[in-house]
Amino acid sequence: MSEIIKTDICVIGGGSGGLSVAAGASQMGADVVLVEKDKMGGDCLNYGCVPSKALLAAGHAAQAVRDAGAFGIDVTLNGITHQAVHDHVKGVIAGIEPHDSVARFEGLGVRVLKGAAVFTSPQEIEVDGTRVQAKRFVIATGSRAMIPPIEGLTETPFYTNETIFDLTDTPQHLIVIGGGPIGIELAQAHRHLGAEVSVLEMASIMPKDDPELVDIVRLRLQSEGVNLHEGVKVVSVEKSSEGVSVTIDRDGAEEVITGSHLLIATGRQVNVDGMALKAAQVGFDDRGIKVDGRLRTTNKKIFAIGDVAGGFQFTHKAGYDAGVVIKNALFKLPAKADYSALPWVTYCAPELASVGLNEEAARKAHGEIRILRWPFSENDRARAERVTDGLIKVITTPKGKILGAAIVGAHAGELIGVWTLAITKKLKIGDMASMIAPYPTLGEVSKRAAGSFFTPSLFSEKTKKLVRFLLKFG
The missing domain is CATH 3.50.50.60 (FAD/NAD(P)-binding domain)
Structure with missing residues (x-):
């Protein structure tokens, strides 16, 4: 029994x-x-969030050395020991494992x-x-990881997020099929760690995020040498003398991209x-x-x-x-899930974080909307740390109800938290504008964007007339 x-x-x-x-x-x-x-611990601990962020941290550290000259620091990146990077990633996992x-x-x-x-x-x-x-x-x-029905894939060695972190050598040329968050994060991490990287995406990269903010990520990736192939269809793959060959269709014309390693990141x-x-x-x-x-x-x-x-x-x-x-x-309460204030972040550099409705969804749901923007280039802390590639974009109703927010820039994943709280607690844009933000911090971009909601009325001719009238009385 x-x-x-x-x-x-x-x-x-x-x-x-x-x-x-x-x-x-x-x-x-x-x-x-x-x-x-x-x-x-599941996928997050062993194959997803934890190892990918650990690998990204290693890549960002290497990139920081390359960029140190902008601060007057004369330093050279002498090399990267990928076995040590691998050990770092596995060490982070091991440190969390006891909790799970x-x-x-x-x-x-x-x-x-x-x-x-x-x-x-x-x-x-x-x-x-x-x-x-x-x-x-x-x-x-x-x-x-979803494995797409690509011709030749079953006969060709490839990696997914479940196996890529076992690599102990830096790929010479990593080909990534899929330009979503997983593909972009791992593409940039490996590029920072010295690999040549090509990303193949049938639409545009990060298609679920605001295109205006994605453009900033795209430009950074291209400036760092990531080869982005957008709007292409993967026709077939095969094992080659170099490692792998991928045939793509670009506007009806076929071309072949060769690399040493292949990563499949086409969804879940x-x-x-x-x-x-x-x-x-x-x-x-x-x-x-x-x-x-x-x-x-x-x-x-x-x-x-x-x-x-x-x-x-x-x-x-x-x-x-x-x-x-x-x-x-447990408590027999009829609680329902509400994802209206669920944030999401892609942890590339710069990070891209969002919560609530984007511009397209907000227009469809509410018709008339207000769009508030504030660039990181207008933030003193961003200038001091040379992280001016960034933008905050906030969507509100004409009366100031906050519908959504998206941030691309350094520490965007941390900065989005205040907007998540605002939407959760149904705060208005005036509440955000009245917040006292410490100076100098990147967090000031949120206050500045919120304050811009009132700029047209605050500095209008009507306001000027009122001020001049009141000043007549001493």
Whole structure:
């Protein structure tokens, strides 16, 4: 007879979202079982956010040496030891691993099962012979790199974000298929670390971001020597004497690009295979598991969160989802997910961060809008640190309701936080303009952009007449 475990909540997937539910629920008094078939910490810790940011940090450090002459610093970059860079990346992962480990979660009272979960009924799963019956299930299985159906790809060596961080030598020429956030981050990181890099994108790079701000990123990448091939179709790939050859179609004409290594960064595919979701009466498609506003699946006793639930695919979104599920599953509150103030960041240099509606979406939803801009070149701190390639762009209604904000520039990911708070708390642009920002900081760009909302009326002829009239009285 197989063992039967009866529990309050069973979480399937030990990535950021699943771990947040398991830790929170257990510490709040629920009996929790966590199932993970691979590495604890999921994609974010092992193959995504953590290693990519560690690699970017190494690349930025190398680039800082190259750019030091602008500050009067005479220094030469003598070389890069990619094995040491590799060790740095793995060391960062190792430093975080204990926080996501089986031992830590067992210490929190969570029972951890290693293996693949398969639903045998709407209320039960089986994990390597062990049956788990739960009052509520939470599916948090995440996503993986999508492998496109390119001719010759199955016969050609290639990397994804799950394998690229195992390289211990700098690629001579890295060809990246895909110009989204993952492709652009890894392209620039490897370029900073000395590789020749070519990016192949069928549309334009970073297509989900504001084109005006993407232009600033594009110019930086090109100035650093990244070869951007936009608006091209990848026809085929094959192994060659140099490593790999990629045939592309550009406006009906074919050309071949050769390189030493190939990275596939063409998007993500949700992990729904092998769980027998039909047995659980859980609806799903290629985009993910179908959920309602409370993140319940078509089986109301089963929730889905993070990447596998479709929509935005960010670690912080999965963490937010975890809070929604805990409110519903533990406290029986009809909490609903609200992504109107969900920020996202691409951590290239300069960084590009956004929250809320962009210009196109705002016009479609509200018709008349106000667009506020402030360039980093008008910021004293940016000038002092020579990071003037940047722009903040804020979208409001004519009456000052903040609809969205986007920032491209140094530390944009940190700067977007205040706009996320503003949208979350439904602040008006006047609240942002009245904020006292310390001088000199990059944060002043937010105050300046907000203040520009009032410039037309504040310095109008009507205001001048009023001031002159009032001054007549002493």
